[in-house]
Amino acid sequence: MFGFIFWRSRHGPLDRLSRLLVPMAGCFLLGGCSTLDYYQQLARGQFALLRAREPVAQTIADPRTAPTLRARLVDAQQARTFASEQLGLPDNRSYRLYADIHRPYVVWNLFATPEFSLEPVQHCFPIAGCVAYRGYYQQGRARGAAALMRLQGLDVYLGGVEAYSTLGWFDDPILSSMVGWDSERLASLIFHELAHQLIYAPGDTAFNESYATFVEQEGTRQWRRARSLPPLEQAPEAKQAAFVQLVLGLRDHLGALYAQPMAPMVMRARKAALIEQFRRDYRQLRDSIWQGKGPYDSWVQGPINNAKLLPFGLYDQYVPAFARLYERAGQNWRAFHEAVRSLAGQSAEARQRALQALLAEGSV
Template sequence: MWLAGCARVEYLHQAWQGQREVMRLAVPVADILADPEADPALQARLALALEARRFASEQLGLPDNPSYTRYAQLPRSYVLWNVFVTPELSLKPIEHCYPLAGCIAYRGYFNEARAEAEAKRWQARGMDVYVGPVPAYSTLGWYDDPLLSSMLHWGDDYLAGLIFHELAHQHFYVRDDTSFNESYASFVEQQGLRQWREQRGQPAEDPRQARQGREFTELMLDTRRQLAQLYASELDDQAKREGKQQMLAELQQRYQDWRDQRWDGSRRFDGWFVRPLNNASLLPFGLYDQWVPAFERLFQQLGEDWPAFHAEVKALGGVAAPQRRQRLEALLDESANCDNSSAAC
């Protein structure tokens, strides 16, 4: 992030200063656990984080290094705010390219006001923009990433899942393919959590909660597919604008109907609708969820063997992008067929 040759000087400056601040604030978790004056609640969360850290390396095949053995208490709610940008009539993200990480579909700011100012600059150019808070990020192994206070906002499963997700980025990363990287890390997070709960003797995730999550993601992805068809059509731009607004209004209404009629009024996803919907606010679903069922199918094909799975993912990441996408689409089709069939897959 801080080595981007094509970025503005002020962006590089804030990125470097933000990373330096995070590393300066980080202290060994062991010191906090040994401090008799430390907050017992914080100690309990950090002890659990270390347990999840060990589990990630011993059971999930993820890197065994000093990452997530230090803790940084941040002076703000989140560590970063990501700015997602798309053209008005396209779902293709505006990408930002970096020498080591390649091109990614968002830009992160350590200061919320700067992120909002950047969003306004893009909006003034007629672009769709979404600003999302980020509780954690990976330096892809260039630094020993610490635990962050922003990772502790939610429950223990969320904390463990973040550790699994970010370590997956350290384990393997493909330049110029955000959706591959995020979907891979999201699958590792989800499957890792299932095994983590099982090892701890905890019940599986509430099937109602799991179903709601799947249905909500599919609802958003379905709207993305409809918009993609609209933008690729022969309609003029004004007709596309009108169609876009109609589809986004229908999405909000469908969500409200599902929430109130199928999910017993659960408001767990209401936050996605706080700001007006646009192409950019739908981007995270295409990036973080697009290939998760494909990776799940690959994991099943390999007998749920983590070393074999990681090796196959690396092989898949090493082929040209068109061939990689073709293989993922085939896995996605297999996953759909398994879901729709009573036969064992």
């Protein structure tokens, strides 16, 4: 992620939410942040991360390394080699390094919207373009910034991020916040993040995340075949998609509500009613798909506002279009990446038209 960065046994919508792109290195290198204090915390946080890195081989060889960590890192290095040799992804030191950060999240992402709008408060950076959040290396700072935004009447959501990419500005390490995942989930994240390093269109989150998600999903399928593992009986994405569609439905209903002229108190009440209806709909979905406790229960039962809905749809919107492009490229990764790079070089309008055409072609 450069990724919500939210989820999965592989990744779910909540894993990806938590991984949402945090390319902060370019920001402090080029001086694009809005306040000196924010600029300084980015620099301190990134450089602390750089200092904590060491070669994965060194961690594996260290007799003090826990056996479970050693096994996870060995598997990750096999996936890392596969990424470059078989998927056409960058061959560099990223994810060949390890960093123990001594905390559960590397950064905390802060999202905000007006109370009656689904448009995010945007933050613009020289390399990454404009994104719908700010990242903080210290949870206390993130909470303080969130409190100030709430005082301004904004809807706010704060989510922890276990991993992020610097788009190749630095050699990104495997973080201690990632090694509690199973080996396949860690491999999938490596494929996703290396795709961001290879191709990135500034300011176009849907394009970037859909491309990286396709590489992640198809790369993971091929990684399973390479290890003689059977295909998953039911792709986790199918169940995740049902939940995402439910969330997108709520977002559509809220958007229609906000377009109506009405007093704030009335709109606030109707907003709360739509959210409660969404919770009822989720319980029905959960009972039909998961037959009881579902993977999104805690997310749904917690406070819901506009800001919490922002990341949904960013990862999957154009995945079928990239699948079609991969087929056009003869399932050749090099040719596929070149076609994607060509799209990234077009204007945002031309790029969207091309992706929509691919979506339409794939649905025929």
